[in-house]
Amino acid sequence: MEKKKTNKRQHSYSRLSTFAECPLKYKLRYIDKVPAPRSRPLEVGGLIHDAAAAYAQECINQSKTHLYDEADAILDKVFEGSVIHPAWEKDVRAAYRQFVQQHEIPLDDLYGVEEKFSLNRNLKPCPWMAKDVYFRGVIDLLQVRGDYAKITDYKSGYMISSADEFQLRVYAWGIKKLLPQIKQVEISLDFIRHDWQTHSIIDAEKDLGDTEKEILRRCGQIDREEKFEPKMNEYCEYCTYHTQCPLLENIPDMKNPENEQQARKIAEAYVATSLKRKDLQKKLKAYVDTAGPIQAAGKQFGVSVSERYTNVNVPQLILDMTEHGVDILPYLKLDMRSAKKLFEDEELEKILNLNAEKKKSTRFRETKAPKDE
Ligand code: SF4
Structure with missing residues (x-):
């Protein structure tokens, strides 16, 4: 046996x-x-x-x-x-x-x-x-x-x-x-x-x-696993084994940059890929628009519907709601980006610190480069 x-x-x-x-x-x-x-x-x-x-x-x-x-x-x-x-x-x-x-x-x-x-x-x-x-x-x-x-x-x-x-x-x-x-x-x-x-x-x-x-x-x-198939996922772009991955065979090698020159090359490839991505998105959009949602590479692609109000007269809305007996305060959010100037005043910032929790975070940024002088 x-x-x-x-x-x-x-x-x-x-x-x-x-x-x-x-x-x-x-x-x-x-x-x-x-x-x-x-x-x-x-x-x-x-x-x-x-x-x-x-x-x-x-x-x-x-x-x-x-x-x-x-x-x-x-x-x-x-x-x-x-x-x-x-x-x-x-x-x-x-x-x-x-x-x-x-x-x-x-x-x-x-x-x-x-x-x-x-x-x-x-x-x-x-x-x-x-x-x-x-x-x-x-x-x-x-x-x-x-x-x-x-x-x-x-x-x-x-x-x-x-x-x-x-x-x-x-x-x-x-x-x-x-x-x-x-x-x-x-x-x-x-x-x-x-x-x-x-x-x-x-x-x-x-x-x-x-x-x-x-x-x-x-x-x-x-x-129990025996096959170990590749599975495209959100971290593929950081995968150190991408050169050995059958799913990425047609994508040129992009090793981690060791100096600014190599990093610039990556940035150029990144922009080119973004353009390509936009193009692919257009094609996918056209497909799901007629054929409905699809699933691939660990993601779902489809169409979602959303509705929203714009140009809301906030002060008047608060007055009208209050008049109708609705306490609207629990539903309101302060737009911290627009209110930033307000809290440049030290006294007001102190009040803010008493009423809010400060959080710190970082994110990768991509903005327009300043024009040469
Ligand atoms: S690049 Fe290939 S091997 Fe790496 S995580 Fe993605 S699918 Fe897996």
Whole structure:
């Protein structure tokens, strides 16, 4: 009788999310182990993480919450032996300096830096390199106070983005497996280039509900997978394996730019692609206009109908509604863009601060270049 093949794939949050994005990308990265080409975000991000961890570790070794004077020497050690583009090195140094200036290492309740958790097939903690390890995770900074845990995940990119709910639950689930006494988990995403942190609280007793089932479902799906077909998705444009992707065979190679000249070439290709995209959109529009919606590449293309009022006389509308006994205030929104000038006045800004929550965000911008003088 033929023996049933047992699959020894190991899992982590990154692996699960890569597979969900694209099975082929998962296979190239984790099974075939095709080295990803050097790219600025990967290398700079990795070094910033290494530097932050080395700094925190040295603070722990010396029982000090900060080590401003030794910070540069710690970073030099991290750089030792690595050959890196000078512009990338400058970027790492700037982000690291920001990290050092803005962070104190919380020695009182610190549980670990780069804290690893690994579970076997029975979902019991096991050594990181154990033969039957099934799921692994690494936490940048873990603090524990009785039954309360705080996880900090350092984000080294320029974009401030919101957390993936599943990722937060996987972290909380991992901590609960490691430390069963934990009842609440606070998860902070720390955007170190912006001195900006987000916080979410997960009740490890109540909120984890179906998380384990979902993790095991996704792990099982990967364990059983054999084909690893490419799946076009919203992250294809950042995929480091696009040159090996059968779906993109006809698109010219666009490796990550290493200097401004290459970045300009990409910008030109980007504009040309936008024009092409507009053209393709026109054709798709014409098709769905007569034949109805279609689904492709993880998206739905169709026509939606919307109605709206324009040129609303807002003051008169408020008066008329009030006269009809309607409290319209809960439905009104302040257009912060138009009201910006109003809050240039310091006193009014103080009032605004009392009545609103300030949020910081970043986005990639594309605007018209200024004309040459
Ligand atoms: S380019 Fe897209 S479809 Fe192709 S391997 Fe990468 S993620 Fe998958």
